[in-house]
Amino acid sequence: MMGLGFDQKKTRLPPLNHVSSLLDLPALFREHAPYLWRVLRRLGASATDAEDLCQEVFLVAHRNQATFRGDSSPRTWLYGIAVRVAADLRNKAHMRQERSVAVLPETLVEATQDDALEQQRARVLLDRALAGLDAERRAVFVLYEIEDLTLQEIADCLQVPLQTVYSRLKSARQEVLALFGETLVPGGTATLLEGSGR
Amino acid sequence: MKTFEEPRRLWQDEGAPAALQKALNAGRHDKANARAMAAMAAGLAAAGVPLGGGAAVAGVGVLSKVLIGAAIVGAMGSGAYVLQTQRASTPPQNEGASAPATLVVPKPMPQPTAEERSAAVAPAIHHAAAPPKGRKPQARVIQDAEPSIIEETAWLEDTRRLLPNQPNQALLRLQTYAMKFKHPLLDQEAAVLKIEALVAAGQRSTAQQRAGEFFHNHPQSPHRQRVQRLLNLQP
Numbered sequence: 001m002m003g004l005g006f007d008q009k010k011t012r013l014p015p016l017n018h019v020s021s022l023l024d025l026p027a028l029f030r031e032h033a034p035y036l037w038r039v040l041r042r043l044g045a046s047a048t049d050a051e052d053l054c055q056e057v058f059l060v061a062h063r064n065q066a067t068f069r070g071d072s073s074p075r076t077w078l079y080g081i082a083v084r085v086a087a088d089l090r091n092k093a094h095m096r097q098e099r100s101v102a103v104l105p106e107t108l109v110e111a112t113q114d115d116a117l118e119q120q121r122a123r124v125l126l127d128r129a130l131a132g133l134d135a136e137r138r139a140v141f142v143l144y145e146i147e148d149l150t151l152q153e154i155a156d157c158l159q160v161p162l163q164t165v166y167s168r169l170k171s172a173r174q175e176v177l178a179l180f181g182e183t184l185v186p187g188g189t190a191t192l193l194e195g196s197g198r
Numbered sequence: 199m200k201t202f203e204e205p206r207r208l209w210q211d212e213g214a215p216a217a218l219q220k221a222l223n224a225g226r227h228d229k230a231n232a233r234a235m236a237a238m239a240a241g242l243a244a245a246g247v248p249l250g251g252g253a254a255v256a257g258v259g260v261l262s263k264v265l266i267g268a269a270i271v272g273a274m275g276s277g278a279y280v281l282q283t284q285r286a287s288t289p290p291q292n293e294g295a296s297a298p299a300t301l302v303v304p305k306p307m308p309q310p311t312a313e314e315r316s317a318a319v320a321p322a323i324h325h326a327a328a329p330p331k332g333r334k335p336q337a338r339v340i341q342d343a344e345p346s347i348i349e350e351t352a353w354l355e356d357t358r359r360l361l362p363n364q365p366n367q368a369l370l371r372l373q374t375y376a377m378k379f380k381h382p383l384l385d386q387e388a389a390v391l392k393i394e395a396l397v398a399a400g401q402r403s404t405a406q407q408r409a410g411e412f413f414h415n416h417p418q419s420p421h422r423q424r425v426q427r428l429l430n431l432q433p
Binding site: 025026029033034035037038041042044047050051052054055058059062118119120121122123124125126129131132144145146148150151162163166169173176177180181 | 202204205207208209214215217218220221222223224225226227228229230234235237238239241242245247248249383384418419420
């Protein structure tokens with residue numbers, strides 16, 4: 001484990017104020033690890049790297065649980081760690097990138113049914129689209145469109161202003177929609193891209 | 199103060215392209231399977247993160263347990279960690295039948311059956327294109343059916359194997375790629391493979407030309423650095 005050489009000292013964590021342990025790590029692992037793995041995959045990690053990185057997330061959480069700030073949800077806190085761990089991976093040398101974009105998606109091994117193949121195909125397209133986004137917009141897009149976090153939760157998670165989250169999401173949507181060659185209903189484009197910031 | 203209403207998420211917005219919604223839904227249904235969960239739990243246990251009984255490795259199959267065992271045995275060599283796993287109430291979705299289990303190390307590990315050992319080392323890619331013995335190839339079916347991504351991946355893998363000793367053969371094969379896969383999903387990977395084959399065949403100037411086209415066609419490609427390294431180009 002920990003073959004990625006993750007540097008915890010360099011990984012910024014969400015601010016930790018309260019000295020209390022509100023976390024039930026075993027329960028959090030059971031409940032959130034499958035989805036944190038997914039987030040890490042969508043943020044560019046290979047399946048194997050995602051396992052290592054997911055472990056890193058819980059290792060960091062374990063070491064910082066006594067100072068977990070209870071006014072945000074553990075889920076949001078864990079996602080914040082995951083985004084930073086993924087960013088740390090991206091900052092590694094070229095070999096990491098090469099591993100993360102290997103020709104063979106590892107999960108092909110388990111694709112034996114037609115619908116699984118279709119799902120696999122769709123995920124390849126999704127990852128192709130996400131690869132076109134920079135890290136900041138990609139994180140916002142993934143957390144909002146796939147993980148269903150609210151804009152405020154994402155702002156807390158990434159420690160950026162709400163306005164920034166909104167503009168990153170809008171920009172990411174534009175790019176992803178363009179990549180998918182949108183064929184939207186009249187007025188749909190404007191609705192999708194404008195959102196309702198006011 | 200400016201407020202922001204949550205835009206409707208694309209996967210549930212009927213105005214979004216169907217292909218995008220399908221892709222997002224596929225992403226939303228993806229998650230770590232039981233094997234990955236078991237491996238992660240074992241790794242965390244080895245690192246001294248207590249997950250307690252039944253925390254993570256619930257309902258895993260025998261193969262997963264063997265993996266856990268291996269990880270724990272490794273950890274035992276350098277320290278003394280004990281991982282106890284129990285069946286949890288909710289079985290993971292991606293695993294078939296779950297094995298009832300209480301795995302306590304250092305009890306002897308259950309040995310996988312021959313079938314399980316075979317499954318553990320089974321090739322990752324099934325070459326779906328190969329027709330069964332005794333059956334005539336069905337040209338019509340091949341013509342009409344969309345090749346699956348598995349076929350495409352397997353085809354590229356076969357081509358890659360030619361690179362070290364038969365780069366020209368790999369090039370010949372790649373010339374048929376566009377014909378064989380009319381709606382390719384791995385066209386970028388095929389393009390990179392072609393550049394690799396050209397370099398291996400000593401056709402460096404052509405490889406550079408293809409690389410230029412690749413950068414032009416795929417300016418955001420995650421393979422960019424790989425191509426640059428192939429040709430010793432500056433990033």
